[in-house]
Amino acid sequence: MPSASGASSSPAKCRNHILALLLVTVATGLPAEAQLTPPATGGAAELDLVLQRLTESRRLLVVGAHPDDEDTELLARAVRGSGADAAYLSLTRGDGGQNLLGSELGVGLGLLRSRELEAARRTDGARQFVTRAFDFGYTRSLEETLERWPYDSILKDAVRVVRRFRPHVIVSVFSGTSRDGHGQHQMAGRIAHDVYDVAADPERFPELTDEEGLAPWRALKLYRSTRFRPEPTSQPVPTGGLDPRDGRTYHQIAMASRSMHASQDMGRIQDVGPDSTSVGLVDDRTGRGADSLFAGVPQAHVWLAAVADSLRRSVGPAVLPSAVAPLNAALERWRREGGDLDRDTLLARAIVTAAGVAIDVRIDAERVTPGATLRATVQLHNTGPHTVQIDTIRLVLPRGWPAAADAAAAELGPGAALLRTLTVRVPEDAEPDQPYFLRAARIGDLYDWSPVSPETRGLLFAAPRMVGEGVIRVADGPALGIRREATYRVGDQAAGEIRRPVTVVPRLSLRLEPSELVWSLEGAAEHQLSVTVTNMGVGPTEGAVTLSVDGWGDDHTARFALEREGDSRRLTFAVRRPPGAAEGVYPVRAVAA
Known part of the structure; x- marks a missing residue:
């Protein structure tokens, strides 16, 4: 049975979908949800959070395959508990998963799950990175995955993240072996283990240094998550402690973060009480870091950490402005000593909040x-x-x-x-x-x-x-x-x-209907197709819409005139199947000019 389709291959439908996805994506592309709320300073809680960040210079990167593979307890404990800068690298946006919420699949689902990732990181406080990998669905082995994903391309993206974020500790969610099950999980495990070495090698991906200014970076410790399979040598990471700014435990915050993956049926109960996650040490370049996650990793900027810690102890909600003078002095010293932009930004943020x-x-x-x-x-x-x-x-x-x-x-x-x-x-x-x-x-x-x-x-x-x-x-x-x-x-x-x-947005929006049409060779020789054109601009506009079916010869053209923003006009085209048309899929194209 032949079909004439305006599906994914139809530019008219694609144009409509690009616009629809655009309106979702820009909403999700914000650096923080706070940008879509009324302005505020953040108050005492924000100042304490920034000061805590200034006391801790060590960074943590967790690596997984899909948006919901991350260990939110580890991330919440590192950020909220220790003040560390933590991030999650997901190889994919989860484009190949299921969708509990709606009909979006493929790219549409990837966009939805990217928004869920953003909400999760907003909750636990970590950063988020991805690679170019498109989630094409389940695979049974690493070998099957490698048929679809060029290994060096994904590794380069991971190296870019490590050289940009400069983590001291890398935690791989997966082992990189067949015990991980899903081939993409195995790939993520292999990437995490390899990037630990490759990111430090100036001979690998030198273009990242030459073209993007990202110098090689040598992480100091490599762990593998053992939260689901604890081992005798696993290091527990307690998560039952309280975040006094929030009033919840790190475990509760982590479960709230986990619940952001709504399309994947990941809602979680936020129990109180003792809890923990765990990691297993794979490699330690410090030679003295077997006791805990950051053990053996030296702190930097000791004087700045001391200033921030002192202010955390002495500045309460009623006297926030008293922090301005010591913070001004700290920022001036930081700049005199040629300090990095990250802590310059944190100090400025602390001053603005305190003021x-x-x-x-x-x-x-x-x-x-x-x-x-x-x-x-x-x-x-x-x-x-x-x-x-x-x-x-x-x-x-x-x-x-x-x-x-x-x-x-x-x-x-x-x-x-x-x-x-x-x-x-x-x-x-x-x-x-x-x-x-x-x-x-x-x-x-x-x-x-x-x-x-x-x-x-x-x-x-x-x-x-x-x-x-x-x-x-x-x-x-x-x-x-x-x-x-x-x-x-x-x-x-x-x-x-x-x-x-x-x-x-474009000045014009087009919607082609029906989006798909199954046309029997034994049925009618003519069908009606319509294109709705909408004026997205402020003033009047006019032009013509041309409809064509690939391989069917003649184009069909109709003119339109729209007076004001939001005006629409539906144009109807009588399309005839040419004699001798063979079975197949024929893209339908609608173009306005």
């Missing part, structure tokens, strides 16, 4: 089209007792976009607020937003990251396009950057304030 400075950035439209003119509102509020000097306020825009003029310098006294309005012109050639890993067609079972900058590769989503940034000084201290993504704000009579991401 009680909040920033908000709003755009006057939720969906914008090429050529549109936008109004951006940037607001700074000084809730604390210190004077805040504002050096600049500006919008950070994509390369090629006309720069919005910086607002003039100003001074904010205690309790004062400042509001500036900037104009943004979206270029006529601005590309619509879409996930960075979908900008180019997949190469086999690998996503193609070539269209994007190196700093984006390996992240769940690219950084937001429009960000408001202020350069400020608190109490005559050093210059600090304070940033927030530009969002669209609406007031809902039932829900109150709602924040939504700002997305660039």
Whole structure:
């Protein structure tokens, strides 16, 4: 039985789906959920969290195959309990899994599960990385997996993550042997064990150094997770302790994080009481680290850790601003000594939080089209007792976009607020937003990251396009950057304030119906196909839609005129099957111009 299809091979349907996925993805591509909430300083809990991070310089990387393979107890304990910087590297986005929530599969499911990953990391506080691997489904062996995934390509992506994140300890969720079951699990285990050595070898993947500035990195310890199969030599990691900022135990936080994988039926009970996870030591380059996860790994920046620890003990919720002066002094010393950007950023974040400075950035439209003119509102509020000097306020825009003029310098006294309005012109050639890993067609079972900058590769989503940034000084201290993504704000009579991401969309949206058509050779020679064209821009637009069926000869064209944003018109085309058409699949294409 032949079929004429507008499914995945149909550009019209693909265009519609790209737009639909785009609107989901930009919402999930935010650096933090807080960006879609009203502005706030974070208060005492945020300051304590940042200070704790400044007391701990050691980093942990967990490596697995799929989004829900991670050990959330280990991550929550490291971040919330120790203040360590921890991350999870999932080889895939989980595109080949099942879906408890809806009908999304393949790329759509990968997008949904990427959002779940983001929510999980937001809960336990760790970072998230991925490789180019597309989850093509279950395999029975490593050999079968290697038929679909080029090993060196996945290894290179893992090396990129290790050289960028620079973990001192790597934990492999899997052993890399047949005991892991799923071939992709075996692959993840093998990658984790190999990257421990390869990331430190300057002869391997030198282009990461030459082209991306990522120097070789030598992790000091390698572990394998034994949480499901404890061994006599396993090291327990207690997770029943309390996070005083949150009021829950690390185990409870981990179970809340685990429950974010809703599409995979991963909801978990948050029991109280003693609990733990465990790891087994595979290799220790320190020679003295068998007792615990970070044992033998030296602390760096001892003086800074001492300052932060002292402030944690002395600064309570009622006296947060008293931390500003010692933090200003610490940041000035850090910069004099040529300290790294990560801790520079943490110190600046601590100062802004202690001082009680909040920033908000709003755009006057939720969906914008090429050529549109936008109004951006940037607001700074000084809730604390210190004077805040504002050096600049500006919008950070994509390369090629006309720069919005910086607002003039100003001074904010205690309790004062400042509001500036900037104009943004979206270029006529601005590309619509879409996930960075979908900008180019997949190469086999690998996503193609070539269209994007190196700093984006390996992240769940690219950084937001429009960000408001202020350069400020608190109490005559050093210059600090304070940033927030530009969002669209609406007031809902039932829900109150709602924040939504700002997305660039095409001027026109097309929907082809039916999306698939089974056409019997013995049935009617003619069928009706329709294309709904919608105006996504502000002003009137007109043009023509051309419908074609590959290999069937004549194109069909109909004109449209749309007066305002949101207007739609449904165009109907009578398509005749040519004489002698053979059985097969025929892509249907709809193009508006």
